Amino acid sequence: MKIFWISTVFSLLFFSSYSQNHQLSGTVTSEKGEPLEGAYIAINENYIWTSGAGRYSTTLETGDYNIKVTTLGYQEQDTVISIARDRQVNFVLKASVDDLGEVLVKGRQHQQSTQQKLRVEREYLEQEFKGSLASSLEKLPGFNAMQIGAGASKPIIRGLGLNRVAVAENGIKQEGQQWGADHGLEIDALQVEDLEIIKGVGAIAYGSDALGGVVQINNNRVPVQEGLSGSIYGVGQSVNNSLGTSARLTFKDEHWFAKGKFTGISYGDYNLPTDQISYLNFNIPVFDHSLKNTAGKEVDWSSQLGFITKNFNSSLTVSRVYQKSGFFPGSHGVPDIARVQRDGDPRNIDLPFQRVAHFKVLSNSTFFLEEGRLELGLSYQDNHRQEWSLFHTHYAGQEPPEVDPNLELDFSLKTYSIKSTYHRAFGQQHKTQLGIDLQWKDNRIKGFNFLLPEYSSGNYGLFAIHEYQPSSSDLWSLGLRFDYGNFEMSGFYDPKLFEYLIENGQNQNTASNYAQRSRNLERDFSSFNLRLGYSHHFNEYWQGRANIGTAFRLPTAIELGANGIHHGSFRHERGEPGLEPEKGIMADLSISYAKETWNVTISPYAYYFTNYIFLKPTGIFSLLPHSGQLYQYTASEALLSGIELQLEKTFASHFRLNVAGEYLYNQQLTSSASRNFPLPFTPANNLFIEAGYSVLNDKVFISNSEVTVNTRLVMNQDRIAQGEDTTPGYQILGLGWHGEFQLGSFEAAVNLRVDNLLNTRFFNHTSFYRRLQIPEPGRNIQLNIKIPFGNTRL
Known part of the structure; x- marks a missing residue:
């Protein structure tokens, strides 16, 4: 019997050595230990993806396996692993050349991608925070x-802004009143976990509004460490006496994680490097160099609950962003010196002001299937934006509303979205994405003024993106998308305006046309588009990318149906119900060089539009009282082109140089060459240069310490659209220092920065207040401090 059992055991061992399957598992993380969700792992001819916690697991027979690990924004790892037992192998990926950490450019680009993309991490946003998300990204080329x-602030990419740049959170497009140049994004800039700026073929997955590109925000990261962790971030600015704090708390165990975030910011009237502005032939004093009623506040919160397993992960996010900010009194109505007198409280938010509350519920789930993965995103958004101004009437006998008499404009936009994408790899050369993108919006209005009618709309898209890699040096990508949109707008008739015009000598036909502020309208739109991309590694150091394709954008409600005085833009704006979708052709090229201490990228691009939609002065004075010239939404052939430069050089490991530049050229194309004006809201050509020098890093308690000096050079903007003013060029200087402290278990990251060091008076051509001849803020001293706790480390 003893011999029998010994024989049996040896037989089982012998059998299992040939037939037993073994488990290979582990994690894929960044160099900072952050899990990389959706990383692509090729094991010989099989393919798997990491879960939300960066984990992977598969069963393999005994043998040797070639394993490649890739994900967007990181360098590929290629290795051979022998399997003779259960093994755990963890992969740590290095950031690619397009990542932005503490410096502008970091690492090398070895990963094949046809997209032009920049990846920005949370630490960079915290260090560069300038009061809003878009302002914090201005160091980037083309931004x-x-x-x-x-x-x-609002983002502009390649000279395209407003409804031509899509902003998405966790894959779902943010929806508010994007058409307005007088309000910013309803995004908590201090709680963005990381983001990507996407250009090229990949932007086709976001459909209309992504002509310039996509600001893709990822707030769905799984915490790295198990247990309780978090951080507290504080910021102070001198230019407007801003004080803010942002706190983050996370918890994670094996299968669950939770996050809680809060941000509160309060700021006063901001300082100007001037004591007088001139607008509409009025000389308006700026008392104590402080622009009255530009104070504001922001209160944001977010909570997230997530569940992670080997084959499935899901998260539910609920958030609210609340912003309230004043308008300079001269920006609404006729300038009045009495209205700009100081009220003794620089933090007082008086009439006129705006406020917005953006409530959002996001559900994101990923199913890891045997041969691919399926991503599903659901969202509900409630964007409620208001403009408040002291009730005023241009018609005799008009009484203020009984409820909220000073509510001038009220827009309540509700958006429901579904987006689902299936990812599948076919061998080592082919990868495919198939997606569906559905959205429905409903906008209600209130207020004593009329600008935009009530409407509802639906946008329904199908898209496919395929990548083909015939060799290790070449990659092709093809993106296809079909969109169908329907739009329904409600009519609005203003009898008081009719009476006013008749009393002022207008005939009934003219008065009736003006009084019909909007008409019932039903429109259907459809568009099919494709984009082709190619990437080639010439050698270890040189890489090229090229993209070409069609561009489209559905007309918005403001472009189709606006008809009223928009005090925020200082004019009477009128839509054109017959506008067709914006269509055109887009092409870009990127050449990158990365060797040792050099990283250089040059990116020329061109867009041709058959019907670029913009607001154009008509040369006709509006009959609406106190309205000035009538501006009409119209379409024209147009050309937009430019070139972007990005450079980083490191000297002797202590000194670095960053350069980001942009040249823009665009114009309308009409039958009359003398009428070929440039397009509106075009940024001036600009160059940003920053030099950094590592200091004090030999001290025991200081690390990552660096002193920086920077300058921004902006050219004259004398190529202007109708109705715009030329803007002189300028140069501003800045200084900074940042570092990390550690004393025992206490850690802190500190950033001290001085912007506009010489208190230079300058104008930003695309600024909301440019029309009022109001310069940009003066010298600003800013201090940021971040303190982690629990399991969090800097």
């Missing part, structure tokens, strides 16, 4: 911010 005072 500008449309400023709205000192506390809000």
Whole structure:
């Protein structure tokens, strides 16, 4: 019997050595230990993806396996692993050349991608925070911010802004009143975990509004460490006496994680490097160099609950962003010196002001299937934006509303979205994405003024993106998308305006046309588009990318149906119900060089539009009282082109140099060459240069310490659209220092920065206040401190 059992055991061992399957598992993380969700792992001819916690697991027979690990924004790892037992292998990926950490450019680009993409991490945003998300990204090539005072801004990519740049959170497009140049993004800039700026073929997955590109925000990261962790971030600015704090708390165990975030910011009237502005032939004093009623506040919160397993992960996010900010009194109505007198409280938010509350519920789930993965995103958004101004009437006998008499404009936009994408790899050469993108919007209005009618719309898209890699040096990508949209707008008739015009001598036909502020409208739109991309590694150091394709954008409600005085833009704006979708052809090229201490990228691009939609002065004075010239939404052939430069050089490991530049050229193309004006809201050509030098890093308690000096050079903007003013060029200087402290278990990251060091008086051509001849804020000293706790480390 003893011999029998010994024989049996040896037989089982012998059998299992040939037939037993073994488990290979582990994690894929960044160099900072952050899990990389959706990383692609090729094991010979099989393919798997990491879960939300960066984990992977598969069963393999005994043998040797070639394993490649890749994900967007990181360098590929290629290795051979022998399997004779259960093994755990963890992969740590290095950031690629397009990542932005503490410096502008970091690492090398070895990963094949046809997209032009920049990846920005949370640490960079915290260090570069300038009061709003778009302003914090202005160091990037081809990226500008449309400023709205000192506390809000909107992104401009390649000279395209407003409804031509899509902003998405966890894959779902953010929806508000994007058409407005007088308010910013409803995004908590201090709680963005990381983001990507996407250009090229990949932007086709986001459909209309992504002509310039996509600002893709990822707030769905699984915490790295198990247990309780978090951080507290504080910021102070001198230019507007801003004080803010942002706190983050996370918890994670094996299968569950939870996050709680809070941000509160309060700021006062911001300082100007001037004591007088001139607008509409009025000389308006700026008392104590402080622009009255530009104070504001922001209160944001977010909570997230997530579940992670080997084959499935899911998260539910609920958030609310609340912003309230004042308008300079001269920006609404006729300038009045009495209205700009100081009220003794620089933090007082008086009439006129705006406020917005953006409530959002996001559900994101990923199913890891045997041969691919399926991503599903669901969202509900409630964007409620208001403009408040002291009730005023241009008609005799008009009484203020009984409820909220000073509520001038009220837009309540509700958006429901579904987006689902299936990812599948076919061998080592082919990868495919198939997606469906559905959205439905409903906008209600209130207020004593009329600008935009009530409407509802639906946008329904199908898309496919395929990548083909015939060799290790070449990659092709093809993106296809079909969109169908329907739009329903409600009519609005203004009898008081009719009576006013008749009393002022207009005939009944003219008065009736003006009084019909909007008409019932039903429109259907459809569009099929494709984009082709190619990437080639010439050698270890040189890489090229090229993209070409069609571009489209569905007309918006403001472009189709606006008809009223928009005090925020200082004019009477009128839509055109017959506008067709914006269509055109887009092409870009990128050449990158990365060797040792050099990283250089040059990216020329061109867009041709058959019907670029923009707001154009008609040369006709509006009959609406106190309205000035009538501006009409119209379409024209147009050309937009430019070139972007990005350079980083490191000297002797202690000194670095960053350069980001942009040249833009665009114009309308009409039958009359003398009428070929440039397009509106075009940023001036600009160059940003920053030098950094590592200091004090030999001290025991200081690390990652660096002193920086920077300058921004902006050319004259004398190529202007109708109705715009030329803007002189300028140069501003800045200084900074950042570092990390550690004393025992206490850690802190500190950033001290001085912007506009010489208190230079300058104008931003795309600023909201440019029309009022109001310069940008003066010298600003800013201090940021971040303190982690629990299991969090800097």
